[in-house]
Amino acid sequence: MDLSQAIDCASALVFPGFLTDDASLSAERARNEDALVTLMGAWREAPAGKEPCAFDLIRSLADRNRDLCDRYGIERLRNVNVSTLARSLSNEDLIHAVAVLQHRRDAQVARLAGPDARDLNVAWVDAPVSGMVVGIDIETTDRDPARGYIINVGLEFMTVGPDARPHDPFAGYFGLPEMYAEKGVPLADIHRISWSDLEGKRPFREDSQAQAALLAALTAYPYMAHNAAFEDSWFMLHIDGYAEARKAGRVVPIDTRDICRRVDPETKTLPHEQRPASLESWARRRGTLKAGESERHLGLDDVELMLATVQAEFAARNML
Template identity: 35%
Template sequence: MSAMYGHADDDWLMRAHGDIDQWAAVMDVDADDRPIDWNWVRTLDLVHGVGVATVHDCDAGASSDVHDLLRRDLMIRDRLEAILTCCDRVFMTDYDRLIPSYRLPRALAHANRRLNDEINLLRDRGVTEGLWTVAYEHRERVTVPVLQAAEGAPAVDDIQDRTAELVNGRAERRKRAREQRGAGERLMVAANLEGAIAAGGAAADEVTTAASPIGSDWRDVYLPGRGLDAVMGIDIETTGTDPLRDYIIDVGFEYMNMVAPRPQDAPAGMPYVDSSYQAGDAYGQARLGFGVTRANAWHGNETIRNLTGIDVKMRSSSQWRLFDEWPQAQQGLLMRLEQQPFVAHNANFEHRFFLHNVAGYAESYRAGHIVIIDTMPMSRRWDEGSAPSEAHPYGDNSLESYAKRQSALPEDSSERHLGLEDAHIMLVAMKHHLTALREAHRGPWAPMACPVPAANAPKVAAGRVVAALEWWHDPSRT
């Protein structure tokens, strides 16, 4: 399948194999609690592809057994993603630094995206040949393709997509583990206090309640502090929501000072696609477009075309380089992310894509060189307009709604779903919001609020790191 995979820098993919022993020493089970066969990982051809099909196998009318090819590819993807799902947690909690590099997970994710392209083309072939139809269903946390066998065609039970079953099962296991840890901690508190309660004193449950007040949680580290000024706002557009399967196709960023005036010598940057957008205090605007593999372009993506206006069918030519195969673009972005706090709305999205696409990002993040600020918790905690409702149980915290409430987007306008434009309305909304909070002595300026800027996740107290990482990767989060 290498003809459809683009033209990767083979060297780093081959060198990634050399990291397997380091990972095998500290990571013995996958996300489904199954032992990891690292010898199997060693057999994977990360350069030419990990799937079993060839280019011609994906063509309608090919003599190969499309059913068997699809079944085998799905098994490989399930096995590979079960390993990848654990890698960032293991890497971030590797306090002894036994694993110095995140190169292997990036290489496996690189291969998995192309495997996913192959799976989509094999499904397309089955549809064209009249073997099955495909419909998409939302099942709890994810949307999956569901195959329906054509009349007289073989059954398709063994080639159904198991993503929902796997993702939902992992989320439920994490939830039970958190509940068990919480119950254990409460029992320990009660046991420790039992001997200190005098006869006729407070009941154990009263003491426990008093000892465990509901307060801020670890997400507060992604809220801005009083000392925040220069930031970089960033937004990415992708071919989907899964960094292990989807590609970054648009990156937009710009800079803004939350307190100081706009620098007089600041570069103007690129113009916005919508003439109604005014730069105002923003500067250094940039937009970067990237391509997809030929296989991804052949499959197409109507959802993303309708949402963003970007047609991936036009993004496989030589003029569109793939972001995960462009080291210079990755390093240029990483350098900017390290220079000042970067702001994103639902920063988990950008964070996970950067982990699996940007060389050096995971290492820099773990070392504390990257500071993230998320405007979504700003909306949830400090914006009364986001109060929970029947339609929005956790509040209406979309970027469009937040920007409109903070007068960064007219009521009759919509979010553009383009990187630069969305980064702009996000920063304008954030600055308006912080100005109002400062004047009202709320948010970072409330009594007892932390006066320092937000830190990033690796600096969270050790006892909260695992919970933080679990939240980052829980698809049920809002």
């Protein structure tokens, strides 16, 4: 799909109730998601002020697609090729994260890391890290942010340093369409969130106050997340103003999974099937998760585990 077709798709007046058969629902979903990928790529690459459309149009198309997925059956969308979920942060993002925590210029870090960030591990241990961060984790009903909902958010603040302690925790639940009262909450086998946790709660995309509060936190301090590309992708389509703030450089994601892979030498020697960079595996090695305990896969619990583990890693590598 070319850019003009993608804009036409996003701008079209569609009445989802008129799409009743599987073929038309599936075709419309595929068209929407092709358009989303095209528009997001073009918007991201365009110079500031010369984007092909306002990002509001992209978010509204994602909202429309989410409703369509509910009608089609989200459980039938597991094996699709197009996705709005980024696989990782860019090399520029990864370099900038080091620069922010080390209070240096990106160019200084880039010289150490190399043009493809291959030696970013060298940059991470080259200077002490410090400063306030906000740790965040979300639980969702799908991997793709254009198909599912944010149903749980946990965050906590921490000043990175020798005596760091997380503070001011927040945990919140957000609702789903009523149809999930009978169908059940998707991915409940992972996050263990049931309908009783969400009943009567406002959906995140309808809660402008929660979105504004999160955006305020995410623009006040760099945010840490384990596989931050996941949170970044979801926030782009679920928080009004996030994409615009991100492009303007007012949002700084820091991927603790990448930190683990770069500075913990055990990730290079452990078997791949043990998922050595997963939060649970990493936390066990750093002693922040005891034998017999498991990662909760619930927002605030995972934030606290992540912050404790990255702090332990920083201490173990003499990075503080």
